[in-house]
Amino acid sequence: MNVFDLKRESSENIDRTDKAVILRERALNLAHKPCVAVQDSQAIEVLTFALGDEIYAVGSETVRELCSFKQITRLPCVPTFVLGIINLRGKIFSVIDLKRLFELPGTPFSEKSKVMILGFGDMEVGILADDVFGVQEIPVSEIQQDLPTLKGINEKYLYGITLERLTIINVESLLTDGSILVHETIEP
Amino acid sequence: MDKREEEFLKRLKATFKVEADEHIQTISSGLLEIENTADTEEKIRILETIYREAHSLKGAARAVSLRDVEKICQAMESVLSLIKKGELPTSSLVLDTLLDSIEGTAKLISTDEVFPIGELLQRLSNVASGHISPSDKPLQVSEQYITPISRKTIETPADSSASRTSDIAFGTGEIGPVVGGNRDAETVLTGYRSDESPGSHSSETVQTGPTSLDEEKQSAEVSDPGHSFSPDIVARVSSQNIPLKSKRPSLTETVRIQSSKLDSLLYQVEEMVALKMSANQRVSDLKNVKLKLDLHRKQWAKVNPELRILKAFAENYEDYSSKGNFKPHLLKMVDFLESNEAILKTIEGQLKALTSMAENDSRQASSMVDDLLDDMKSVLTLPSSTLLEMFPRLVRDLAGVQKKKIRLSIDGGNIEIDRRILEEMKDPLVHLVRNSIDHGLEQPDIRIRKGKTEEGTLSISISQLGAKKAEIVVSDDGAGIDPEKVKQAAIQRNIVTEQELRNMGEGEVLSLIFKSEVSTSPIITDLSGRGLGLAIVREKVERLGGVVIVESRLGLGTEFRIQLPVTLATFRGALVQVEKELFVVPTASVIRVVRVKHDSIGTVESRDTILVDGRVLSLVRLADVLEIGSTPDEQHDSQFVTVLILGASDQKIAFSVDAILNEQEVLVKSLGRQLSRVRNVSAATVLGSGQVALILNVSDLIRSAMKISNAGSLTRPKRSENASKRKSILVVEDSITSRMLLKNILESAGYNVQTAVDGADGWATLKTGNFDVVVSDIEMPRMDGFELTAKIRGDETLRNTPVVVVTSLESRQDRERGIDVGANAYIVKSGFEQNNLLSVIKRLV
Missing domain, CATH: 1.20.5 (Single alpha-helices involved in coiled-coils or other helix-helix interfaces)
Known part of the structure; x- marks a missing residue:
């Protein structure tokens, strides 16, 4: 048979x-769900972009919008990392330069420059990127969380670094820890 | 945990926080209302709401696995249900425990920290177990909770006209006459009977008829609180049930929408204002073209005779010179010129039609966008109660701290005002209320001595003034403002001269308190007294396009009236150019625009000044104030300078700009969350061209300009002089941590600091050196801060040295003792802020 x-x-x-x-x-x-597969599916989705010669990434869930870098209005009396403000469909967003904040070398703007609007909770801010590449998934197992001493970036703004030297930024702490918040009054 | 799940939980928690905030707010304001309401039926209603809210909060907390919150809510629910059943009075002990619990809950939720809840739970359970069980002492319960009036009602039912249904029910002891719709009355009966004779409960229920099980259940839910109060009252509640419900809009009338969605809608509508303005711009562009064409036409008309001559000449031209025959060329040219006229005429006609169409479109777009924006703004309004609901708690707490008795009356919670205005008004209102409590309302003993009621009244009311304005009135029946003290303070601070004062009416004198640095308080505390608060109140109100007026009668009370627009309107602004950048200056702050000759600028103490209307004004470059731009001297290509004279809070300063382009309507847009406050810039706007321009903050500009002026020369601040004139401060403090902290703060602010470990040490140190200010703790070994202050005041050479008392004691007695011994400022450590201390010291040296 x-x-x-x-x-x-x-x-x-x-x-x-x-x-x-x-x-x-x-x-x-x-x-x-098979157990092995679960392990593999633990991945985070990130958007990769360039700051100077280096490649960085942010969790894609924090990216609210992406727009080309066009007319920006400079602001007087603000810290140098604040580049200015832009108008996006009637709403004003401030744009900050992470290179200045992280003390990285690099040219100010190029033709490829783009603004990523990042958001966490109520806080929304535009980040100038020298170029934006795209979205990719990174397995959590490939992200190294304990970091060697790194460039100018404060450790609290780092989420981790991948085997390909992709630096993932911790958007939550960047946006909420208050160091990018501008609140300046004039003492009478 | 899975990363995404983690993210999800985070989002969930964020949502929970928003929800929890609402519940907490309702619960705590409800508890405070209960405390202040004598009206029993109102109490029942509120209690019901609180109970429901606590229950929802518990459920929500469980969903995000906040076990501690859940436990507290659970315990609160038990206490609340005992109150509802009438087994627990709404005594201040019970209410305090509940209030503390809800505060603890708020803390748990907002901080994410682990926080020991054991004590709260214990207190709640103590309160709950302290109740008198009705089954043990049924009679006592009725004694305690049934008021004499209602007793009378029960004995003689016919007396009560308040509710026929309840009377009938009691009169007959039957359910029969009660119509099905009024279930509450049924419970009144069962509830009352169960109190009097617990055993009879079930038999009563049977009498309610075939639907009894269901109805009993429902009615028990609806009118459970009824048990704790007299039947008479419950019956009235039931009769009022319908109007009570209709007070709130039903679910179908309101829709809950996330505010972010509304904001995004508003932004889009606001963007259409730019569209409207650019449509307007197009019309005037077209009109400009038409003007050019008209000019051309005139010129054409002028040369027309020449053309005719030329034509005749060309036609008769017969000269064949060696250079060739020009006749055909000439004729062609003349023909073309003639045909031009026809073409231009056609174009002119089309342009005219186009212009009128564009005008039409622009007019239509304008009215549509304006209507849309108006409607959108009305969507963004919130009832003013959202602003007011924080005050009962605030007043209660402050009254507690200052040991004052205050009755707060709040009125007008249903006026609809733009959410953003309400948000902006929060701080000014808090300030006015604090002011009233701190300076206005007197201590109970003083009030009695003055023949007033022991309890002071503080009232906040909001009312609508016409369609577009609202008025907020904060008034108290306290001591009032002494105009003489205001005069003294104003003269002391060089704000007015005696001569000017003599010409002022009483109203004008009182309004001096809105000026920076005028304070009638003899001592600076962290609550108030620095004279900044009211200036800020006025600035905020004026920035919103409102006015604030004060009226006061010495000994009788003070009243602040704030008139505000109910929606954020567009305003008119002057567009100015500085260093190729465009800025908008609110027209309301522009006093004058003048052009002055370069050589008419004079210098006083190396500062630039100009003469306007017989007054000398200091002149600063706007570019310098904004910290932009190049060296001043390269700009002088014309012989005139354009100057904008700006005024805020009665200060006038002239600012030179590169050009003033026009005056136009602008729409205020916030700079976004990251730029919470930027010096000199208040907001942004989008111009008709789509370009973003910054709206300048005039009060900031004036402050910045004064700073520049005070620094001496416009170009180089005198650092060396500052260093040689460094002020020295003596810090007297026994705790090493506090001592180091103070030393650190003061040194980084540029002062020379010496320290002493107690009063005696401080006294010795004072004798050896020269100090500009003494900062002292109160509680110290050997010699305390009061004694030290008293000693300083008693000393020939030291008596004028300012003393700032920094302390952890916050009580009226201490503060008054501080005043008595002659301290200049009293700062409480619990509210200790670096800026607070520094600004106080800055003011004293």
């Missing part, structure tokens, strides 16, 4: 209720 015969025979012998039971079992099996 070959395999096909056996299969036909068994299918004939199974009545409707048994079939339902088997299908249910199969469905359950399929629905169950």
Whole structure:
């Protein structure tokens, strides 16, 4: 008896209720996530961009919008890392230069410069990127969280670094820890 | 945990926080209302709301697995349900415990920190177990909770006309007459009976008829609180049930929308204002073209005779010179010129039609955009109660700290005002209320001595003034403002001269308190007294396009009236150019625009000044104030300078600019969250061209300009002089941590600091050196701060040295003792802020 015969025979012998039971079992099996796969699927989605000669990334869920760097209005009386403000469909966004904030070398603007509007909670701010590459998934296992001493970037703004030397920025702490917040009054 | 799940939980928690805030706000304001309401039925209603809110909060907390919050809510619910059942009075102990619990909950939620909740839970359970069980002492319960009036009602039902239904119910002891719609009355009966004779409860229920099980359940839910109060009252509640409900808009009338969505809508509508303005711009562009064409036409008309002559000449031209025959060329040219006229005429006609169409479009767009914007603004309004609901708690806390008795009356919570205006008004209102409590309302003993009620009244009311304005009135029946003290303070601070004062009416004198640095308080505390608050109140109100007026009668009370627009309007601004950048200056702050000759600029103490209307004004370059631009001298290509005279808070300063382009309507746009406050810039706007221009903050500009002036020369600040004149401060403090902290703060602010470990040491040190200010703690070994201050005041040479007392004690007695011994400022450590201390010291040296 070959395999096909056996299969036909068994299918004939199974009545409707048994079939339902088997299908249910199969469905359950399929629905169950295999353990190994779960490990692999632990990945974060990031948007990669250039700051000077280096490549950085931010979690893609923090990117609200991407726009080309066009007319910017400079602001007087603000720290140098604030480049100015832009108008995006009627709403004003401030644009900051991470190179200045992180004390990285590099030219101010280029033709490829873009503004990424990053948001966390209520806080929204535009970040000037020298170029924006695209979205990619990075397995969590490939992100090194304990960091060697790195450039000018404060460790609290770093989420991790990948094996390809991609630096992932911790947008939450960048936006919420208050160091980019400008609140200056004039003492009378 | 899975990264995404983690993200999700984070978002969930953020949502929870928003929700929880609402619940917490409602609960705490409800608790305070209960405390202040004598009206029993109102209490029932509020209690019901609080109970519901606590329950929802518990459920929400469980969803985000905040077990501690859940536990507290659970315990609060038990206490609340006991109150509802009438087994617990709404005593201040109970309310305080509940208030503290809800505050603890708020803390738990907002800080994410682990915070020991054991004590709160214990207190709640103590309160809960302290109740008198009705089954043990049923009679006592009725004694305690049924008021004499309602008793009377029960005995003689016919007396009560308040509710026929309840009377009937009691009169007959039957449910029969009660119509199905009024279920509350049924519970009144069962509830009352169960109090009097617990055993009879079930038999009563049976009497309610076939639907009894269901109805009993429902009615128990609806009018549970009824148990704690007299039947008479409950019956009235039931009769008022419908109007009570209709007070709130039903679900179908309101829609809950995330404010961010509304904001984005508003931005888009606002963007259409730019569209409207550019449509306007197009019309005037077209009109300009038409003007040019008209000019051309005139010129054409002038040369027309010449053309005719030329034509005749060309036609008769017969000279064949050696250089060739010009006749055909000439004729062609003349023909073309003639045909031009026809073409121009056609173009002119088309241009005219186009212009009128564009005008039409622009007019239509204008009215549509304006209507849309108006509607959008009305969507963004919130009832003013959102602003007011924080005050009961604030007043209660401040009154507690100052040991004053204050009755707060709040009125007009349903006036609709733009959310952003409400937000902006929060600080000014808090300030006015604090001022009233700190300076206005007197201590109970003083009030009684003055023949006033022991309890002071503070009232905040909001009312609508016409369609577009609202008025906020903060008034108290306290001591009032002494105009003499205001005069003294104003003269002391060189704000007015005695001569000017003599010419002032009482109203004008009082309004001096809005000036920076005028304070009638004899001592500076962290609550108030530095004279800055009211100046800021005025600045904020004026920035919103409103006015603030003060009226006061010495000994009788003070009243601040703030008139505000209810929606944020566009305003008119002058567009100025500085160093190729465009800025908008609110027209309201522009006093004059003048052009002055370079050689008419004079210098006083190396500062530039100009003479306008017989007054000398200091002149600064706007570019310098804004810290932009190049060296001043390269700009002098014309012999005139354009000058804008700006005024705010009665200061006038002339600013030179490169050009003033025009005056136009501008729409205020915030700079965004990251730029929470920028010096000299208040907001941004989008011009008709789509370009973003900054709106300047005139009060900041004036302050900055004064700083530049005070630094002496416009170009180079005198650093060396500052160093040689460094002020020295003596810090007297026994705690080493505080001592180091103070030393650090003061040294980094540029002072020379010496320290002493206690009063005696401080006294010795004072004798050896020359100090400009003494900063002292109060509680110290050997000699305390009061004693030290008293000693300084008693000393020939030291008596004028300012003393700042920094302390952890916050009590009226201490503060008054501080005043008595002659301290100049009193800063409480709990509210200790670096800036606070520094600005106080700056003011004293």
